[in-house]
Each structure stands twice: as structure tokens, then as C-alpha cells.
Amino acid sequence: xxxxxxxxxxxxIIQRKGRxxxxxxxxxxxxxxxVAIQSVTSVSRQVVAKKLDLLxxxxxxxxxxxxxxxxxxxxxxxPTFPExxxxxxxxxxxxxxxxxxxxxxRRIKINGSSVILTGILPANELASKPIWQASGLMxxxxxxxxxxxxxKETSLTExxxxxxxxxxxxxxxxxxxxGNLVAERLNLKTGSSLPIEGRTFQVTHVLPETGTIDDxxxxxxxxxxxxxxxxxxxxxxxxxMGCCSExxxxxLGKLRNILPDTxxxxxxxxxxxxxxxxxxxxxxxxxxxxxxxxVGSFSxxxxxxxxxxERRKEIGTLITIGWGRKHIYWLFFTKSIILGLAxxxxxxxxxxxxxxxxxxxxxxxxISPVLTYLWWSLLVAMLISxxxxxxxxxxxxxxxxAIIMQEV
Amino acid sequence: xxxxxxxxxxxxxxxxxxxALRNISLKIDAGSFVTVxxxxxxxxxxxxxxxxxxxxxxxxxxxxxxxxxxxxxxxRLAEFRNRTIGFVLQTxxxxxxxxxxxxxxxxxxxxRRNGTDPxxxxxxxLDQLGLADRRDFLPRELSVGQQQRVAIAxxxxxEPEVILADEPTGNLDPALAAxxxxxxxxxxxxxxxxxxxxxxxxxxxxxxxxxLKLTDxxxxx
Numbered sequence: 001x002x003x004x005x006x007x008x009x010x011x012x013i014i015q016r017k018g019r020x021x022x023x024x025x026x027x028x029x030x031x032x033x034x035v036a037i038q039s040v041t042s043v044s045r046q047v048v049a050k051k052l053d054l055l056x057x058x059x060x061x062x063x064x065x066x067x068x069x070x071x072x073x074x075x076x077x078x079p080t081f082p083e084x085x086x087x088x089x090x091x092x093x094x095x096x097x098x099x100x101x102x103x104x105x106r107r108i109k110i111n112g113s114s115v116i117l118t119g120i121l122p123a124n125e126l127a128s129k130p131i132w133q134a135s136g137l138m139x140x141x142x143x144x145x146x147x148x149x150x151x152k153e154t155s156l157t158e159x160x161x162x163x164x165x166x167x168x169x170x171x172x173x174x175x176x177x178x179g180n181l182v183a184e185r186l187n188l189k190t191g192s193s194l195p196i197e198g199r200t201f202q203v204t205h206v207l208p209e210t211g212t213i214d215d216x217x218x219x220x221x222x223x224x225x226x227x228x229x230x231x232x233x234x235x236x237x238x239x240x241m242g243c244c245s246e247x248x249x250x251x252l253g254k255l256r257n258i259l260p261d262t263x264x265x266x267x268x269x270x271x272x273x274x275x276x277x278x279x280x281x282x283x284x285x286x287x288x289x290x291x292x293x294x295v296g297s298f299s300x301x302x303x304x305x306x307x308x309x310e311r312r313k314e315i316g317t318l319i320t321i322g323w324g325r326k327h328i329y330w331l332f333f334t335k336s337i338i339l340g341l342a343x344x345x346x347x348x349x350x351x352x353x354x355x356x357x358x359x360x361x362x363x364x365x366x367i368s369p370v371l372t373y374l375w376w377s378l379l380v381a382m383l384i385s386x387x388x389x390x391x392x393x394x395x396x397x398x399x400x401x402a403i404i405m406q407e408v
Numbered sequence: 409x410x411x412x413x414x415x416x417x418x419x420x421x422x423x424x425x426x427x428a429l430r431n432i433s434l435k436i437d438a439g440s441f442v443t444v445x446x447x448x449x450x451x452x453x454x455x456x457x458x459x460x461x462x463x464x465x466x467x468x469x470x471x472x473x474x475x476x477x478x479x480x481x482x483x484r485l486a487e488f489r490n491r492t493i494g495f496v497l498q499t500x501x502x503x504x505x506x507x508x509x510x511x512x513x514x515x516x517x518x519x520r521r522n523g524t525d526p527x528x529x530x531x532x533x534l535d536q537l538g539l540a541d542r543r544d545f546l547p548r549e550l551s552v553g554q555q556q557r558v559a560i561a562x563x564x565x566x567e568p569e570v571i572l573a574d575e576p577t578g579n580l581d582p583a584l585a586a587x588x589x590x591x592x593x594x595x596x597x598x599x600x601x602x603x604x605x606x607x608x609x610x611x612x613x614x615x616x617x618x619x620l621k622l623t624d625x626x627x628x629x
Contacts, residue, residue: 007510008510
């Protein structure tokens with residue numbers, strides 16, 4: 001192997017590996033902690049995001065001038081807008097629209113009982129009610145959403161919890177799902193026949209009690225509902241699962257541009273919960289990262305300082321025999337980079353293995369290795385190493401060789 | 409070769425001015441063997457460091473040929489040291505984790521722009537100094553005499569015109585000291601190297617063609 005500056009660095013590291021361990025350990029442990037925490041939080045973030053999704057839709061599109069109460073009262077003259085608006089949103093390919101659910105609701109009488117007939121598009125239905133999913137009725141894969149922005153001007157109130165809907169993946173034209181209260185009042189069970197507006201439907205599901213207005217609903221296919229009610233091509237509202245940063249980046253405004261004659265609003269408590277949860281998780285991760293970079297840099301700086309002090313005579317000799325400052329920089333920065341690379345790789349391995357092995361026991365999470373973290377580990381490790389090393393190296397390049405000789 | 413005019417060096421130590429060199433003027437011809445003697449603290453090493461471009465004078469000039477050393481930038485001065493000067497120090501200052509041959513290659517690294525391998529030259533130098541079988545030894549595995557010969561080989565790596573030696577025999581017994589003085593004398597005589605050597609030893613001083621005596625920072629003879 002040719003004798004180069006790198007040879008000197010490697011030889012010094014190998015010959016004094018005992019002393020180098022403390023410096024390498026500082027970077028390795030720092031990176032390992034970051035990788036382990038990131039691996040755990042990444043998985044837990046998805047879990048939390050899914051749980052946040054269970055809170056329901058966070059954006060509601062209503063007819064202009066309507067409010068959510070109009071929608072829930074579902075009166076015979078409640079305003080509607082064209083179903084074609086769903087297509088407008090879909091074809092606009094707006095980022096941040098995770099899922100959409102158009103609905104048509106009207107209050108009708110069956111055997112003297114007032115119930116709300118709600119038409120839904122099954123495949124588009126939003127994931128919403130945990131209790132229904134627990135019943136095995138929710139087969140649509142949940143998408144992990146994140147924090148939408150807060151829009152106080154148009155946010156609804158906590159009472160709008162009733163606006164949330166569930167997800168179903170199939171609903172035949174003669175099938176009906178009935179809420180718990182409806183089933184009780186009309187004495188319906190799964191398999192019962194139910195005449196609605198002169199047409200016979202089969203009850204395919206009796207929904208568990210939710211304690212909301214949904215208990216007084218019957219769900220049929222949207223297009224069936226439109227036929228029954230004689231308002232073809234119209235819907236009462238669209239519920240949208242909007243995603244995090246896109247809402248902050250003006251998703252509501254973009255929706256308003258596409259659908260100018262509608263009222264578009266966010267559901268306040270859901271938005272707030274999502275924002276608070278995601279902000280907290282991001283802050284915790286940031287604080288840890290900053291602490292680790294500071295502690296890691298201090299440790300590696302301490303080691304490099306000691307290394308420079310220990311090698312004052314050697315550095316002075318090198319300057320005496322004609323090495324310039326750039327050569328001294330090269331020598332020590334190469335060492336710093338090697339330590340950073342080694343610490344990054346080792347830290348990634350230790351952190352990932354720890355997270356994979358301990359995750360299921362300590363956090364109840366199944367964690368898989370994430371290769372992307374290796375590149376981040378190398379980057380952060382290099383940052384820690386260079387940040388901690390620069391001042392000792394700066395000092396090294398300015399050692400006065402005359403002082404070294406006088407120390408003899 | 410070297411022309412020193414009015415060289416003065418003053419340090420501030422514990423709020424007191426220390427005059428290491430006072431208005432020194434002298435010439436050192438190419439190919440000469442000069443020793444610098446004098447009691448401890450007389451300014452011998454300061455004079456040597458001044459010639460090597462390692463210590464900025466408080467006043468006066470140090471010229472090598474037509475070039476005033478201290479007009480050069482730090483990087484040019486380093487390049488000057490690297491190409492023109494070979495340093496031999498009292499404590500050898502070998503890098504402890506590198507082998508003998510690697511230590512000899514150290515001054516050649518900054519000049520390796522054309523990618524030439526410095527190893528053959530380093531081996532040749534060690535062979536000339538009788539260390540052919542000690543090339544791959546670490547300094548701690550060598551005797552003090554061998555360590556000083558490695559240091560001399562290192563000083564010769566870039567074929568410098570000048571050897572500046574600071575008490576090169578100070579840590580050696582008389583026999584080894586004589587051996588090292590022979591090597592330096594040979595470099596001066598057979599290779600025409602200019603040798604400037606700081607020494608306390610009268611025997612060492614006697615080897616030189618010119619003896620400079622310093623007392624309290626002043627050149628007395």
C-alpha cells in the first residue's frame with residue numbers, strides 16, 4: 001500500500017486504538033440512540049397516525065350557505081350540490097386529499113318511524129368509527145394521515161363529531177345497513193327484508209351502537225338513495241381525509257377554487273388533535289437530535305483536543321520538516337471523517353439492532369431496519385465529528401514549532 | 409547562502425522582555441560547516457530556528473540567496489523548509505507509530521504531486537546510513553543511535569541544501585555522538601551540504617570550519 005496521509009491517519013488510529021475508543025464510542029452511541037429512537041418513533045408515528053385517522057374526516061364540503069346541522073337534520077329541503085364535484089376533486093389530483101366520501105342524506109318515514117336514509121359510495125367511504133372496524137365491517141385499508149393545519153375561521157365545533165362516517169367496501173343496490181336504534185325500533189336483524197320507499201331491501205348488517213345520530217341511520221348505495229329520493233346526481237356533502245402539511249399549504253383554498261359554490265370547512269377538534277400530536281412527536285425528536293449532536297460533538301471535541309495535545313511534538317515536527325497548515329488540516333480532518341464514518345456505520349447497526357430486538361418487548365412495536373437511516377446516520381455522524389473536531393484541528397494547524405523545540 | 413542582518417528577537421515572558429537575539433549580523437556560505445556554541449539561554453536555538461524560517465524576528469532580516477524568508481507567506485515558507493532545509497533535532501522527534509522507513513518518507517509527502525513513490529528513496533537513505541535491516545522497525549524498537557540516524561535520513565529525504573542540527577549528539581554517548589558527527593561531516597564534505605549545528609560539545613564544535621559563539625543573545629566570536 002502506498003504511503004499517504006491516509007496511511008498515517010489509519011496507523012495512528014490502529015496504534016492508539018485504546019484512546020480512540022472513547023471518541024468513537026461518543027459518536028456511535030449518539031447515532032445509535034438517534035437511530036433507535038427514530039426507528040421506534042417512525043413506527044409509532046404510523047400507529048398514532050392511524051389512530052388519528054380513526055377520529056374521522058377532517059374536511060367537510062357542504063353546499064354554499066349550509067351548515068353541518070342542515071346535513072344532520074337531513075330535512076326534505078336540505079340543500080344539495082352535484083355529485084360531479086367528487087370527480088372534480090379527484091381529477092384535480094390535489095396533494096393531501098387522502099380519501100373522499102360523498103353522501104346524500106334525507107329524513108324519511110318507515111312504519112311511522114323517522115329515520116335518516118344516507119346514500120354512500122362504499123369504495124370511497126372514509127375510515128371513521130373504531131367501533132365499526134372492531135366489528136369487522138371496515139375492510140378498507142386505513143391510510144395514515146398526519147396533521148392538517150388549523151383553520152379557526154372555518155373550523156367547526158366539537159359537536160361535529162357526529163359528522164364522522166365509517167368505511168365499507170361493498171354495498172349492493174338492494175342491500176341496507178341499519179343503525180342500532182333503527183334495528184331496534186323496526187325489529188330488524190341481519191337477513192331481514194325492509195321496504196323503503198316502495199322498494200324491498202335486505203338488511204346485510206346491523207351496526208353496533210355508537211351513541212350518535214348514526215344509530216338512527218340506514219345506509220344504502222348512494223345511487224340507490226338518489227333514485228329512491230328522486231334527486232339524481234345530487235349529494236349533501238363530501239367528507240375528505242386531508243393530510244397534514246398540505247392543509248397548511250393551502251389545501252382548503254385550492255378546494256374552494258375548484259368548488260367555488262360550496263362551503264369548505266375543517267373539523268376543529270380532529271385537526272387540533274392531529275396537530276398537537278404530530279407537533280409533540282416532531283419536537284421530541286428534534287430536541288433529542290440537538291442534545292445528541294451537542295453531547296456527541298463535545299465528546300468528540302474533547303477526544304480530538306486530547307489527541308492534538310498529545311501530538312503537539314509530532315505536529316511541531318511535521319511543521320518543522322515542511323508540512324503546511326493544509327497538510328495538518330488534511331491529516332486531522334481525515335481522521336475526523338474516518339471517525340464519523342465508522343461511528344455512523346456502527347451507530348446505525350447498534351441502533352437498528354437494538355430497536356428491532358427491543359422494540360417488540362419494550363414498546364410493543366414490530367420494527368424493521370430502515371436503510372435510509374444509514375445515510376442519515378453517516379451524515380449526522382460526520383456533522384458531529386466535524387463540529388466537535390474543527391477547533392482542536394484549527395489549533396493543531398497553528399502550533400508553533402519553535403515552542404515544541406523549546407519544550408525539549 | 410544565508411545572510412543575516414540586524415537580527416533581533418525579543419520575547420515577552422511573565423510581563424518581562426527577554427532578548428533572545430540582539431542585533432546579529434553574519435553570513436553563512438554554501439557548503440560550509442558552522443557550529444553555534446554558547447551557554448544555555450544564549451540564543452543558539454533561536455538563531456537556528458530563524459535560519460529555518462520557524463521564528464519571526466522582532467527586527468532584522470534573514471536572507472537565503474536573494475529571498476528574505478520572512479517576506480514569504482506561511483505556505484511558501486513551509487515549502488522552503490520542505491525543499492531546502494533538513495532538520496536534525498536533539499530528541500530525534502520520530503513519529504512513534506510509524507516505522508523507520510515511513511518516518512523517512514514524511515517530508516516527501518507534501519511534494520508527492522507527480523505521484524512518485526517516496527519509498528525507494530527512503531530505503532536508499534536508510535541503507536546509506538546502515539539501517540537496511542531496521543526499515544520496518546518502530547522507533548521504540550531502535551537504539552538511540554539508530555533513531556538519530558533515522559532522523560538524519562528523514563532530514564535528507566528531499567535532498568536539502570542545508571542541514572540545521574539542534575544538539576544532534578546531546579542525547580548520545582560519546583561513541584554514538586562521534587558516529588553522528590561523522591555522518592554530518594560526511595554530508596558536508598562529500599555531498600556539499602551546508603551544515604549549521606548548535607552544540608554544547610567542544611568536540612562537536614571542533615568538527616566545524618566556523619564556530620559562532622553566542623552569549624546573552626549577542627555574537628561574541
